[in-house]
Amino acid sequence: MSQHHDDEFRINHPDFDRLHRQMDRRRFLTRTSLGLGALAMGSLLGADKLSGARATMGAGAPGKTLEEDILGALPHIAPKAKRVVYLFMSGGPSQFETFDYKPALVKLAGQNLPDSVRKGQRLTGMSANQSDLPVVPSVYHFNQHGKNGTWVSELLPYTAKVVDELCIVKSIYSEAINHDPAITFFQTGNQLPGRPSIGSWVSYGLGSDNKNLPAFIVLVSKNGSKDQPLYARLWGNGFLPSEHQGVQFRSGKDPVLFLNNPEGYDGQDRKQMLDYLTRLNHLQNETYGDPEVDARIAQYEMAYRMQTSVPEVMDIRNEPDEVFDLYGPDSRDSGTYAANCLLARKLLEKDVKFVQLYHQGWDNHGGLPKGIAEQCKKTDQATAALIVDLKRRGLLDDTLVIWGGEFGRTVYSQGKLTATDYGRDHHPRCFTMWMAGAGVKPGITFGETDDFSYNIVKDPVHVHDFQATLMHLMGVDHERLTYKYQGRRFRLTDVHGQLVKGILA
Structure with missing residues (x-):
């Protein structure tokens, strides 16, 4: 979606423009904390390692924090099966x-x-009441x-x-x-x-x-x-x-x-x-x-x-x-x-x-x-x-x-x-x-x-x-x-x- 179409959409729909402008306390803290955490980790690891790890996993993978992206870069080992x-x-x-x-x-x-074979192991309710458990070979x-x-x-x-x-x-x-x-x-x-x-x-x-x-x-x-x-x-x-x-x-x-x-x-x-x-x-x-x-x-x-x-x-x-x-x-x-x-x-x-x-x-x-x-x-x-x-x-x-x-x-x-x-x-x-x-x-x-x-x-x-x-x-x-x-x-x-x-x- 282009920026032009995005702006046009909001102008024609003021209710959604107000929705877009909202930023509650939880959203503000989440965005800023993740941003600061990413900067801190980048300074520790070095920009090249940071970008490489994100490229391997995919930046902003759904449901994962940036730290999880980096530490869990996949595949972990060379795969045998595709x-x-x-x-x-x-x-x-x-x-x-x-x-x-x-x-x-x-x-x-x-x-x-x-009994030496069964060893008291659990049976289902369908067999538990059988008086005998007769062995049967395959035909x-x-x-x-x-x-x-x-x-x-x-x-x-x-x-x-x-x-x-x-x-x-x-x-x-x-x-x-x-x-x-x-x-x-x-x-x-x-x-x-x-x-x-x-x-x-x-x-x-x-x-x-x-x-x-x-x-x-x-x-x-x-x-x-x-x-x-x-x-x-x-x-x-x-x-x-x-x-x-x-x-x-x-x-x-x-x-x-x-x-x-x-x-x-x-x-x-x-x-x-x-x-x-x-x-x-x-x-x-x-x-x-x-x-x-x-x-x-x-x-x-x-x-x-x-x-x-x-x-x-x-x-x-x-x-x-x-x-x-x-x-x-x-x-x-x-x-x-x-x-x-x-x-x-x-x-x-x-x-x-x-x-x-x-x-x-x-x-x-x-x-x-x-x-x-x-x-x-x-x-x-x-x-x-x-x-x-x-x-x-x-x-x-x-x-x-x-x-x-x-x-x-x-x-x-x-x-x-x-x-x-x-x-x-x-x-x-x-x-x-x-x-x-x-x-x-x-x-x-x-x-x-x-x-x-x-x-x-x-x-x-x-x-x-x-x-x-x-x-x-x-x-x-x-x-x-x-x-x-x-x-x-x-x-x-x-x-x-x-x-x-x-x-x-």
């Missing part, structure tokens, strides 16, 4: 039917879980694949073909035993809602490499069973400035809600309205210095740019047939998991910093053999295709791919047990995830569980350790990326988290 795609399998996939092969269970089938076969003979279930034939790209971690654990707190813990670092999500922290700390698309985009499969709900707060910004919240892209006519022009407005009308609104927001910001006004301005500007960028990136019609064949027949059906994996690749090509996919339907308390087979059929080919597609385009070297859910499943059957049908309850004490791509060792298995996959016997990896390692791969020291809120400095990993050095390349 971008992340996180494939979240909501509901808790069973490690017994996917990656944690336990052949010894065949001889123990039907026997009660030994599915496992085979060895890749250079290191990694065991993979027959349910995942496509993933088995790319196993040499995967770093499979079998020793993830959490304290959360129920879905909502467990998912919230993984996505925000705390079991209680209200904290910023991982993608929001990444957006806040590292910004965006594409000014026409959000740094944090969310895709939810339409073909996942809705056994457990997902909430928008899982990709929310919490107490961070609101422009860092995840933006959900949907299938259908309006990929982003409220982005298209309302009926009856042409492009010129819309632009005039947004220009007028921007002027009002600038006046409000100059008067009160509220960071949320900055965030609102940034969001309106992003929305305007997205009106052009989103239709282009969402259009997959020009993809060659061999790409659709790679991702599977569902990839032609917008909104399915396979189509979302293909869309994720396009977003990563556009340098979107953090892409989060959610696929529901893994909560198999009963009818597990049939249920997990259906889930694997919906996700296996497209998951492996994403790895292959990223690698052949030269993107896997600097893209981190993550696959996993909020917890694992129990070795014992919940409810009725038959020779071919069973269910498994929630089990947070040990479960399996995998990573691939930037900065992690390919083709390895990390961590071990006991013969019942009930306890970890080697290399435990807590949820906070996983989060700390993810941030490290993106060049962020998880202990240094903080945000002051209500008098306390918060971070993604709270006061926990250790780098998992054994999986780093």
Whole structure:
């Protein structure tokens, strides 16, 4: 907005001119104290260091003081990953039917879980009243694949073909035993809602490499069973400035809600309205210095740019047939998991910093053999295709791919047990995830569980350790990326988290 237009606007709107001229005591003290603090720090550090630090972080980053800009200049270390795609399998996939092969269970089938293994650990309300906890082996076969003979279930034939790209971690654990707190813990670092999500922290700390698309985009499969709900707060910004919240892209006519022009407005009308609104927001910001006004301005500007960028990136019609064949027949059906994996690749090509996919339907308390087979059929080919597609385009070297859910499943059957049908309850004490791509060792298995996959016997990896390692791969020291809120400095990993050095390349 030019100075001429700004002056003209105020002349024609005297009420806003008076608003602009206001300067209350709090605003005066805030501006002068920050100014004096900046001068003092500049004299101590030297003008060259001061300007260099501000250039690295970006002067006046929303929600940060000048001192925080300088001390928290990012990235803290050389990043391995420029971008992340996180494939979240909501509901808790069973490690017994996917990656944690336990052949010894065949001889123990039907026997009660030994107390020496359970060790009095907490059960959910769904299993606590069972008189017996009968051990049940998987009905599915496992085979060895890749250079290191990694065991993979027959349910995942496509993933088995790319196993040499995967770093499979079998020793993830959490304290959360129920879905909502467990998912919230993984996505925000705390079991209680209200904290910023991982993608929001990444957006806040590292910004965006594409000014026409959000740094944090969310895709939810339409073909996942809705056994457990997902909430928008899982990709929310919490107490961070609101422009860092995840933006959900949907299938259908309006990929982003409220982005298209309302009926009856042409492009010129819309632009005039947004220009007028921007002027009002600038006046409000100059008067009160509220960071949320900055965030609102940034969001309106992003929305305007997205009106052009989103239709282009969402259009997959020009993809060659061999790409659709790679991702599977569902990839032609917008909104399915396979189509979302293909869309994720396009977003990563556009340098979107953090892409989060959610696929529901893994909560198999009963009818597990049939249920997990259906889930694997919906996700296996497209998951492996994403790895292959990223690698052949030269993107896997600097893209981190993550696959996993909020917890694992129990070795014992919940409810009725038959020779071919069973269910498994929630089990947070040990479960399996995998990573691939930037900065992690390919083709390895990390961590071990006991013969019942009930306890970890080697290399435990807590949820906070996983989060700390993810941030490290993106060049962020998880202990240094903080945000002051209500008098306390918060971070993604709270006061926990250790780098998992054994999986780093």
